[in-house]
Amino acid sequence: MRLLPRSLTGRLSLVMVAGVLATQLVANLIWTGQLRQQAQREASEAARHLGASAASATRFFASLPANYRPLLIAQLREMGGTRFFVNVNRQPLALQGIADSALTRTVQQTVVATLQAGLSKPASVSARFVWPEQLVVNEAGMRLAELPDEWVQHTLIVRPRPAPILVIQTQLASEEWLYLAALMPDPYFLDNADPLSLDRLALQLATLLSVLLLSIGVVRWLTRPFETISSAAEAFGEGVTPEPLPEAGSREFVQTARAFNAMQARIQRYIDDRERLFASISHDLRTPITRLKLRTELLDDETTRAEFHEDLDELDVMVKGALQSVKDSDIHENRTALRLDQLVERLAQDAKLAGKEVRWAGPALTVRAKPLALKRALSNLLENALHYGERAEILLSEHAGQVELSLRDHGPGVPEEAFDSLFQPYVRLEHGRLQRQEGMGLGLGIARHIIHAHGGELQLANHPDGGLLVTVRLPQASA
Known part of the structure; x- marks a missing residue:
């Protein structure tokens, strides 16, 4: 739970992002499985047709006299009329095949099985996919790229995007191997074996980003009214009467x-x-x-x-x-940027003119406050410190976006059990009544009310070295 965003916008956005990602993942898994199964079925069917054609071509060349075969091959290269590039070698050629995969293994095994089943007598058969630039066509090591274009333009695709070529080698007789090179009915069938190709991933990523941006925008639009209500409630709690909320929207x-x-x-x-x-x-x-x-x-x-x-x-x-x-609690004035250090300095100077001892230190800090009300609150606190503690020390500091004012006196302090009652009206401790008969016990209550109206807090504690320590925290004004 600590990892969840704290804002409602962040949580709704996180839920929508997780939902979209989970949906995409499940849909991709299902779609990928179906696409691969379909690719396997289509490739197997195409391999059976290609194997049947190769068996028919093999039977035809096996029926020809050996001296007729070169003449017919030359005619086929010049005139076309077959789906195969044909050659006859004395031994099977060593070929550098493409990277093996489940789909290529299925095609090669199906072609070999179909071809052997279509021959009248058993024969040695091999089938392998080779890229055009690595394809060797004869025993002399000649490659496909070295052949005349008219020999291969009717049967193989070499440019601009090469397609893998299936090479079938079948033994016709001793030292006589029939070499058949052909394309699959779908030359780029291997693309179907990789559903998560870069272009498809890029398309899905663009779709995902679009959905996420729209979702975050909608969530932001839906939650913006809550921020308006929150700001109005916070302002009203600090004593500011805001304008009525607009009654428009959903x-x-x-x-x-x-x-x-x-x-x-x-x-x-x-x-x-x-x-x-x-x-x-x-x-x-x-x-x-x-x-x-x-x-x-x-x-x-x-x-x-x-x-x-x-x-x-x-x-x-x-x-x-x-x-x-x-x-003192109902001072009607507007909030403004107030230099707290300057206010403390003026209060300290006034106290020194009255013969009191006050020391203060701190950087320049600004708060948004009602000047007269905040001055009344700090005056009450300083007056109490000087009456009951002889002298006072004030320290200003900044912590995590809050301004902190620490006011310490050098009096006898306060019993721990009496802290809560000090803020109640007309409550005064025994040593306070002895030192000051005219007091009414309202100063701390008024000060806390004003501090709370500014969105701050006031705390009391006994200082470790003696005396009472009053801590006031106020929100720091933004730049």
Whole structure:
């Protein structure tokens, strides 16, 4: 499974490529087997006809007086009229045959068997295929190419594409061998024995490539809508309200686009209504709280008045925190290319002007972000580090297409079991409350919300040398 492509386009393309290759392989195996069987049948039938003709010619020459044979052979060479090139030698000639194959063996054996069966008495017979340029025609070693063209033009093919020649040698008498050279009825019958020739392979390869290219194009066309939906969902998850998906294309995509657009609209309405309701309630609560504080001043009992003031102050802090959370988390601005190193440098300079110790290092790195929102998140993290850890160190780096910001303080650190609860509203650890009474415990939650809206992540860990280590990872902006 690890070898499979991760994208849907890659997997569908791989399946189609494997299917086309398997189909081609099976079809070629079946077609090759059938073609070879057909070639064997046709070659055997042609060999029987050729063997019968050779038997008839052999009987004819055997019936002639020996001194008549040269005269008749000379007439045949000049006038034609036979399918064989004929000669008479005192002994069989040694021939350099072509490469042996199942088809040539079948033809040679069939010719010999048919010829012997057609003779009136047993005789020594041999049959062999020879290429024209290597064919020897007499005992003197003369080759076919040295003969006059008119001797062979009616019987053999020499140019432009030579065909293999079947040479049959039959013993007529002592020191008298009949030499017959002929072409098969299909001179290029050996081509049928090789179904996977270069030209056929090239044609199949061209067909395969065409089918594969069309298949990959169709798969790409079918899966492109999924990329559109994925991009829209990712943008919506990062707080960007994209344009509604176009409801055009295949029926399935139109249905999916309509469902996605409706879902997006419902979620956006829910978020807007929740924020307005939350902000309105938090804002409206401040008036009755102020009114209750004034009325508590009229109480005669000092203890009761102090308790009322304490409860109302706590309620006021919670309302202010709620308003701040909505305000800081809902900064409406467009994303732009932002130099993260320059932003960190400005935050460090502001902290130094306030008398804090901040050191930072890192290369020039760019992210696509909402400048004010990201500044608010990093400011909260740096403010926490300086309040609870005395001094801070910031390191910027790049890893696998992501920008990493490491922020370390030199405070007491955080118990491992308390990491998850730190992001919850109004949660503060004991040492934090002792060092800073006015805090509300919202900074980490707001920072993580903003980082997640930018497609990043925020992690907490204790540094091995002491203090808390905050790691922020953000997608790096493309060039």
